[in-house]
Amino acid sequence: MPQSSVGLSQATEDYLKAIYGLAGDQERAVQTTDLAGALAISPASVSGMLRRLSKDGLLSHLPYRGVRLTATGRRLALRVVRRHRILECYLTNRLGYDWNAVHAEAERLEHAVSDELVERMALVLGDPPYDPHGAPIPTRDGEIAVPSLIPLAEVPIGTLAELRMVDDKDAERLRYLTSLGLEVGTRFEVVDRQPFDGPVTIGLPGRPPVALGLALARTLGCRIHEPEPRSPPEDSLPAGA
Amino acid sequence: MPQSSVGLSQATEDYLKAIYGLAGDQERAVQTTDLAGALAISPASVSGMLRRLSKDGLLSHLPYRGVRLTATGRRLALRVVRRHRILECYLTNRLGYDWNAVHAEAERLEHAVSDELVERMALVLGDPPYDPHGAPIPTRDGEIAVPSLIPLAEVPIGTLAELRMVDDKDAERLRYLTSLGLEVGTRFEVVDRQPFDGPVTIGLPGRPPVALGLALARTLGCRIHEPEPRSPPEDSLPAGA
DNA sequence: ATCATCTATTAGGCAAGCCTAATTTCGTCA
DNA sequence: TGACGAAATTAGGCTTGCCTAATAGATGAT
Numbered sequence: 008m009p010q011s012s013v014g015l016s017q018a019t020e021d022y023l024k025a026i027y028g029l030a031g032d033q034e035r036a037v038q039t040t041d042l043a044g045a046l047a048i049s050p051a052s053v054s055g056m057l058r059r060l061s062k063d064g065l066l067s068h069l070p071y072r073g074v075r076l077t078a079t080g081r082r083l084a085l086r087v088v089r090r091h092r093i094l095e096c097y098l099t100n101r102l103g104y105d106w107n108a109v110h111a112e113a114e115r116l117e118h119a120v121s122d123e124l125v126e127r128m129a130l131v132l133g134d135p136p137y138d139p140h141g142a143p144i145p146t147r148d149g150e151i152a153v154p155s156l157i158p159l160a161e162v163p164i165g166t167l168a169e170l171r172m173v174d175d176k177d178a179e180r181l182r183y184l185t186s187l188g189l190e191v192g193t194r195f196e197v198v199d200r201q202p203f204d205g206p207v208t209i210g211l212p213g214r215p216p217v218a219l220g221l222a223l224a225r226t227l228g229c230r231i232h233e234p235e236p237r238s239p240p241e242d243s244l245p246a247g248a
Numbered sequence: 249m250p251q252s253s254v255g256l257s258q259a260t261e262d263y264l265k266a267i268y269g270l271a272g273d274q275e276r277a278v279q280t281t282d283l284a285g286a287l288a289i290s291p292a293s294v295s296g297m298l299r300r301l302s303k304d305g306l307l308s309h310l311p312y313r314g315v316r317l318t319a320t321g322r323r324l325a326l327r328v329v330r331r332h333r334i335l336e337c338y339l340t341n342r343l344g345y346d347w348n349a350v351h352a353e354a355e356r357l358e359h360a361v362s363d364e365l366v367e368r369m370a371l372v373l374g375d376p377p378y379d380p381h382g383a384p385i386p387t388r389d390g391e392i393a394v395p396s397l398i399p400l401a402e403v404p405i406g407t408l409a410e411l412r413m414v415d416d417k418d419a420e421r422l423r424y425l426t427s428l429g430l431e432v433g434t435r436f437e438v439v440d441r442q443p444f445d446g447p448v449t450i451g452l453p454g455r456p457p458v459a460l461g462l463a464l465a466r467t468l469g470c471r472i473h474e475p476e477p478r479s480p481p482e483d484s485l486p487a488g489a
Numbered sequence: 490a491t492c493a494t495c496t497a498t499t500a501g502g503c504a505a506g507c508c509t510a511a512t513t514t515c516g517t518c519a
Numbered sequence: 520t521g522a523c524g525a526a527a528t529t530a531g532g533c534t535t536g537c538c539t540a541a542t543a544g545a546t547g548a549t
C-alpha cells in the first residue's frame with residue numbers, strides 16, 4: 008500500500024489533497040459528488056474509498072452527510088500541498104518551466120519526492136512563501152497563511168488592484184492570462200463592469216482595456232491597492248474606532 | 249495501467265530495467281529466479297508478469313528458458329535508465345546529495361518525471377556522459393556507450409589504476425568507499441593480492457594501504473593507467489597483428 | 490404528508506500485481 | 520535410461536482501486 012516517502016498510496020494522497028482543496032482551510036464538510044468530480048472518479052468509488060480512509064483515521068465520514076478531515080488527515084494533506092507547491096516553485100525558478108506547465112509535472116512528482124528532497128529544494132529557493140500562482144506554501148510543520156484576497160469579480164469599478172493568486176489547474180487559462188500581460192504581481196485598474204453577470208473590463212498600463220468573463224474574474228484573487236477615488240465613503244479623515 | 253510520462257506502469261518499468269541490468273548490453277537471456285531476486289519478488293509472481301509483458305511485445309519469453317527484451321523493450325528500458333542516471337546527476341550536482349543517497353531518491357522519481365523534465369535537467373547539467381557512480385548515461389535516442397573497464401579484482405599487482413565505476417545500489421558500500429577516500433576518478437596502486445580469493449590491497453597517495461574484500465573488489469570498475477612495470481609480457485616493442 | 494428527485498451507498502465485478510502451495514519441466518548424474 | 524533436485528509454471532487467493540447497476544436516504548415542492 009505505501010509508495011511515497013511517508014507511506015500513503017498515491018490515491019490516498021490525492022483524496023486528502025482534493026478534500027482539503029474543496030473544504031477550504033476552515034474545513035467545511037465535503038460532498039461525495041463534489042469529491043468525485045474533483046478526482047474524475049465515480050461517486051460509488053469515492054464512497055468505497057471514503058470508508059477506508061475513515062477506518063484509517065484520516066477523515067470522519069457521516070454517511071449521507073459528507074466528510075471532514077481529521078487532524079491527521081489535514082496534516083498529511085498539507086504535506087502533499089507543500090510538496091506540490093515547492094515543486095512548482097522549483098520547476099519555474101530552476102528549470103525554466105512556464106507557470107502553465109508546472110502543475111501537471113508537480114502533480115506526478117508530489118507522490119514521489121521525499122521530504123528530504125522537498126526541503127533541499129525549499130532551501131535552495133530560500134523558503135518561498137508563495138508558489139508561482141500565488142498560492143501560499145504550508146510550512147514544514149503544517150501551518151498555512153491563508154491570504155485574504157478579493158475575487159476580481161468583486162473589485163469595485165475604479166479601483167487599482169494587483170493580481171495575487173490564480174488557480175493553477177487550467178493551463179489554457181494561464182496561457183490566456185499570459186497573453187493579456189497578466190501575471191502574479193501585475194497591477195491594473197478595474198475600468199468597467201457590465202450589469203447582470205457581464206464581463207469585467209480592466210486596464211493595464213500601456214495596453215488597451217480587456218474584458219474578462221465573469222467566470223474567469225471570479226477565480227482571480229486580487230489585492231486592493233487604492234480604494235475608489237470617487238465618492239470617499241465615510242472614514243476619509245477621521246480615524247474611526 | 250499507465251502512470252508515467254509514457255504510459256507504462258511502475259512495475260513494468262521496474263521489470264524492464266531489471267532485465268536490462270541483468271542481461272548486460274549484449275542482451276543475454278535472463279532467468280526467472282534471477283529477476284525475482286533483483287526485484288525482491290517471488291518467482292511465481294515474476295512468471296505471471298512475464299507472460300503479460302511478453303503479450304505486450306516488450307520481451308520474448310521462451311518458457312523455462314528465460315527472457316530477452318525485444319527492441320521495444322530495450323528502448324523503454326534504456327529510457328528508464330537514462331531518467332535514473334540523469335536524476336542521480338542532478339541530485340548530486342544541484343541539490344547537494346551524496347552519491348550514496350541518490351539511488352533511493354532516483355528510484356522513486358524515475359517513474360514520475362516526464363521526458364520534458366529529464367531533458368531540462370540534462371540541459372542544465374550540460375549532458376553529462378556518466379552518472380555519479382561512473383555508469384554511462386544512455387542518450388535521448390537510446391544509444392549507450394558501454395565502458396570497457398576491469399574489475400579491481402583482476403587488476404594485476406603493481407598496476408596504477410583509476411576507479412571509474414561503482415554499483416550504485418548499496419549505500420552502505422558507497423559510504424565505506426568514501427571513508428577510504430575512494431571515489432570515481434581516484435587513482436591508486438594495486439599493492440598486493442592474497443592468493444585463494446583473498447583481499448586486494450591498494451595504496452592511495454598519502455594514506456596507509458587498505459585491504460578490500462574480493463567480493464567488493466569484483467564490483468569496482470577500473471581503468472588501467474600504467475601496465476605492470478615488472479615482467480613486460482610479449483608485446484612490448486613489436487606491434488603484433 | 491407524500492412524491493419526485495437528487496445524492497449516497499451497497500452489491501457485484503474487473504484488472505493489476507503480489508503471495509503460497511502444488512505441479513511440471515529441465516538437466517544432470519549415476 | 521531413469522531418477523532426483525533445481526527452476527519454472529500453474530492454481531488459487533488476496534488487496535487496492537476502479538466501474539456499473541441497483542437500492543436507500545434526504546429534500547424540496549405540492
